[in-house]
Amino acid sequence: MSSLTLLLLLLCSISLSTLLIAAAETGDEAALLAFKAAAVHRDGVLASWNVSSSAGGFCRWEGVTCQQGRVVALSLPSRGLAGVLSPAVGNLSSLRTLNLSYNALHGAIPASIGRLHRLEVLDLSNNAFSGELPAANLTSCTSLRARATRAR
Numbered sequence: 001m002s003s004l005t006l007l008l009l010l011l012c013s014i015s016l017s018t019l020l021i022a023a024a025e026t027g028d029e030a031a032l033l034a035f036k037a038a039a040v041h042r043d044g045v046l047a048s049w050n051v052s053s054s055a056g057g058f059c060r061w062e063g064v065t066c067q068q069g070r071v072v073a074l075s076l077p078s079r080g081l082a083g084v085l086s087p088a089v090g091n092l093s094s095l096r097t098l099n100l101s102y103n104a105l106h107g108a109i110p111a112s113i114g115r116l117h118r119l120e121v122l123d124l125s126n127n128a129f130s131g132e133l134p135a136a137n138l139t140s141c142t143s144l145r146a147r148a149t150r151a152r
């Protein structure tokens with residue numbers, strides 16, 4: 001077989017969460033730095049991702065969107081990212097959008113993604129992930145797209 005493509009599309013009902021999330025800015029920055037350390041990146045895509053002296057500086061990093069000092073979106077499609085996806089993404093507890101489609105990330109999709117209760121959009125399609133998607137706790141997701149493409 002030249003290739004194996006698995007497409008998983010799941011529509012989940014929106015669930016309203018009344019949980020209060022305490023501010024955890026430093027936790028978000030540490031999680032993003034762990035993401036950077038695990039990924040292999042060229043062409044300076046993560047060049048802006050360096051520790052900044054100003055609080056919440058990570059909110060200006062490429063691909064990062066914040067609301068009230070918390071990371072709500074991490075979107076880096078088609079940026080030539082390789083390496084693995086750090087389990088630390090599961091620490092971005094306010095994350096609503098994670099779009100890392102059209103890169104070359106490999107390895108397992110971390111189970112910690114199941115902790116992202118607020119996730120609405122998850123797109124990991126067109127990477128080289130192996131294994132299954134731990135979707136158990138993604139109660140808010142409205143668009144979940146995971147396609148593991150394994151070339152020969």
Ligand SMILES: *[C@@H]1O[C@H](CO)[C@@H](O)[C@H](O)[C@H]1NC(C)=O
Pocket residue numbers: 027030031034088091
């Ligand atoms: C992610 O959270 C876990 C559990 O709270 C913690 O042990 C770990 O150090 C965190 N990782 C990063 C990179 O912040």
Ligand SMILES: *[C@@H]1O[C@H](CO)[C@@H](O)[C@H](O)[C@H]1NC(C)=O
Pocket residue numbers: 047048049050
């Ligand atoms: C940190 O990021 C800024 C903004 O992109 C960049 O101008 C600067 O050169 C970077 N600093 C280091 C030490 O890489």
Ligand SMILES: *[C@@H]1O[C@H](CO)[C@@H](O)[C@H](O)[C@H]1NC(C)=O
Pocket residue numbers: 111112114115134136137
């Ligand atoms: C899913 O949620 C349950 C209950 O909140 C928790 O015990 C479990 O560890 C969660 N699973 C993952 C993969 O985070």
Ligand SMILES: *[C@@H]1O[C@H](CO)[C@@H](O)[C@H](O)[C@H]1NC(C)=O
Pocket residue numbers: 077099101121122123143145
């Ligand atoms: C992820 O980003 C790509 C490129 O911008 C876009 O085509 C795709 O629709 C996005 N995925 C989702 C689920 O929104």
